[in-house]
Amino acid sequence: MSDGVSETDISYGRLLALKKEHKKDVTVAKAIFKLAGMDPRQDEVKKCATFVKRALDLAEESKKKIYKGRSPQDNYCGIASHLGITFSLTPFPVDLSVHSRPIPSPPLVSPPVIPRKCGGCAARCRTIKNLSAKLGRARKKLVTQGEDLDSENNSQIQRLSSVNRVFSRVNSSLRVKVASLSAENSRLATELRFSENARLESEESLAEQISRVVTLKFGQSYSADTVVTVLELFNLGVADEKIGGVMESVAKLTGCFGAGLVKENGGQEILLFGLAQVADKSAQTAFDIMHNRLDSLSRGVSDCNRGNFTDRFFAAVSCVMSDRAATQQKFNFMIEEYRASVLPTVINGWEEMSDAQQQLLKFHVFYCQLHVIANYTNVVLEALAEHERLVTGREIPDLSPTVLSVVKEVARLFGDRSAGMHACSKEFKVWSVFLLASRVFYHRQSLKQFIDERGSGRSELTKLGELLDLPIVVEHLHILGLLDQLVTGPLWRLAENVAHVTDTGVTVSLLLSWVRECRDTPSALFSGNCSVPSLHSIAAGDEQFLEKLLSVSPTETSLEAVALVMESSLRYFMHLFEDFIPGGKYSGIVDDVVVDRTRCASATNRFIESAFGFVDRLFTHAPNMLVSRRESRLLISENHTMAWLSSKSSEERNAIVLAARASIGTIRAEEKHAKALLAEAILQKSLDKEKGYNAKVALQVKRRNQAVDAISTFGFIISVNSISALLGSSSETERANALVAQIRFRERALQQQPPEKGIFKLSNKGRKLTEEELKRRLVVLIEADQKGTLLTSSIDHPLIGRFVRRWKEEVSEDGRVSSVKKRGETPLVSIQFPSGQLTIPVSTLESSLDEGSFDLLDDLL
Incomplete structure (x- = not known):
């Protein structure tokens, strides 16, 4: 590796040199990619570092073999093939020196001295020369192979050019054929339109011939089309007994069709889940009904997509629209709480999502703006009543x-x-x-x-x-x-x-x-x-x-x-x-994700209010209608069921109607069972309510007796001037107890209405009120009860809760007996009429009932 031939891989010697220079495996890996002229990714660096770590052990062994003369030359570590890359490096010199016996440098000026050659050095020199010769031959061989590859590449290019010319000619031919087929297709389409028009004319002619023949029955049962028509007439408000006459009248009108029976809702899809009878209207009951209804809807989902349909449904709910009733707000909270519990299991990668991403999926509650207007009436009327009191003094x-x-x-x-x-x-x-x-x-x-x-x-x-x-x-x-x-x-x-x-x-x-x-x-x-x-x-x-x-x-x-x-x-x-x-949740700029997820929310709940009105009409006009039938009428009316059914083909429509009719027996059995369960639930809740009421009454009686016993020691005062005499020269504790007894007696025995908020709360954060505060509250209570400075107490009377009709000449007004109280020795009855409250002696009411100016409505029924 010293004859000038470029190296295509990293040798063990070069790898050890890089390790000595860069220390860390990752840094060595980056240096290797730098030698290759590449900008690696993080995963490629890790892969290379892992290989380097294993190769370094082999490099140490190779170095020892070369040092001991067991191996004639340095070897490549194989990292190029491992990474799939190619190097072009200057050969790295093999260090054959022995560190324990360094070879001294020759002196600068000395007479030529023939060095003494040892046997080991001569062998190594011969090895190097042999390797150099081998590398030279390998280089020549590679050059020859490169020339062969160039020649083969040129021949391939010429062959591909020839093939490309052939494909071009074939492509031109195909284009001509496509144009010809397109023209033929246009001609056939024209002929098809003519044929279709002729077919339609034939069908219209045939329909005109058979239009007077309508098959209402197949055997002993009505056809599916007949059932659909009857349902449509029901939906349009036609009474049961009038359907036959209506169908006969319509049959006389050949070629007349109705239009515009379904009003579009602007593209917003609002659907009702259904109608259910419940034992009470608590939030928990409403949530349970909704959960059960969703479970029943999952039966219509294919098995592969069913999973936990209810959980996936709640996870997909992004917002609700409701009024501000306490029950409804609790219902909204229950939905939000349940939804939060299922989100981690329904949404993939929930745990990997950031807090900001999870926050964008939170639940939103909006309130009906029509209720804002409706309740605004009471706000204005209350202010006008206050103004009238100030002006008139009444x-x-x-x-x-x-x-x-x-x-x-x-x-x-x-x-x-x-x-x-x-x-x-x-x-x-x-x-x-x-x-x-x-x-x-x-x-x-x-x-x-x-x-x-x-x-x-x-x-x-x-x-x-x-x-x-x-x-x-x-x-x-x-x-x-x-x-x-x-x-x-x-x-x-x-x-x-x-x-x-x-x-x-x-x-x-x-x-x-x-x-x-x-x-x-x-x-x-x-x-x-x-x-x-x-x-x-x-x-x-x-x-x-x-x-x-x-x-x-x-x-x-x-x-x-x-x-x-x-x-x-x-x-x-x-x-x-x-x-x-x-400062509100939706003030300023709202995130686009929130806007998109709440786009389905309307500003009002007018749709559900209209459904309430429809159900109320059904109860008014047909109070004995089965719940299942009432629910069907509601869903058909509000969910545009007939329009959906009409969009189906005749075969699909027949299948749907037949399946629905086949389930009538099951629906009736389920309704009968649900009715029995409802009766049991109502009875149980009635018993629980009565039990709670009795416990509440017992507690009230107990507190009332305690208040009476407490005040018996001090006596009941009805004027502010009597407070000083009540307190006298008693101790601080006795004075506080006396004031508390007076206030508690008015609250629990007399049931006086509080003139100010929290006046009967006699502690503040667990601490008793001061004597001055207790005295102030007692003064307020006495002054607010100036109309009845005599001892007043509520009494049980059979008139309480009865409805009374008052006659003034030819005009009547209905009211309800709210209470009967004993003021002094005279029992007074209070009747709440729409025009105001009337308080008269019981004897006066009884005489008025005898004279006919008052009537008990229960006796008139």
């Missing part, structure tokens, strides 16, 4: 200001079929109070004129006319009408038109800014500037209502009412839209 129920009675009476007396709280009109949606108020305000003068001309002798019209003249009623109608035009209307359009539920944040920010402005400057409400200008599109015919509202200048009392309403509105909207305002 006691007004929280949610029943006088303006609400006016709106209800106008709807009842003047609306089309509105005696049932205007539920029949399509226009009266969830914010009907606001919408009606704007109409009443617009037509107020016309209503008064009608009452003056036609209302003589009718007390309800006379009373309504008096209420329409009240300034506070006019002012509140004005405010409600403006809220209809500027708040609830835009919010409804936002819920209908928002492209993605997370886009709500922009509109909510505008709304909150506008509400703050109206709170600080109440006159801004009467300017007509909408909170959300981009959505303020007034429906045709409604312009006059807004013009009328803006034409009336506000009074000082109106401005005070607006300030109260907007303060309550601001708190309400900030609470309900907390996820979309700055």
